């Protein structure tokens with residue numbers, strides 16, 4: 499039996515800076531890295547590369563021993579995970595999408611073991627969660643978003659990707675998925691200006707637009 503060819507609408511979201519405010523956790527974890535490994539790189543520099551897999555950030559920062567550093571970072575993140583908070587209105591918005599028969603997915607560069615408990619806090623029915631693994635490239639490559647679409651059995655044009663960093667926008671562009679910038683996150687929308695949501699509840703206006711190409715899509719596909 500083959501999968502049905504009908505394409506359902508899908509809302510796919512980044513985690514950090516879109517679903518949950520994890521910056522206090524990341525700041526704490528990076529402090530632990532600096533102290534334990536004697537690394538003289540401020541959080542501001544680390545933060546510029548948020549959204550990429552950790553190993554890629556280490557490479558961009560010119561840091562060696564990425565595995566050891568990652569171990570410290572992961573351990574410190576687990577210890578301070580209670581500092582993470584869902585953004586106000588996120589659960590409400592996602593439940594509205596689910597009630598309107600949209601599929602929900604997550605594409606994040608956070609490893610699954612740390613992403614899963616954070617997502618569980620939201621109590622939302624995510625049908626696809628794509629996290630880094632050795633087999634595929636991470637954001638800004640389109641791989642994880644394209645795989646999420648396969649998981650959801652839907653088309654790029656039927657989906658929307660909500661992110662907060664330039665890597666999210668590039669990932670969406672390369673996957674052919676319309677992009678919506680979460681202005682409450684950590685990054686700038688970039689140029690030319692994409693469609694912007696100013697708060698999680700602002701996502702709800704998508705419910706009335708369907709997924710036909712329109713003003714919402716134009717800026718994101720340039």
Ligand SMILES: [Mg+2]
Pocket residue numbers: 512513514515516548549661662663683
């Ligand atoms: Mg993010």
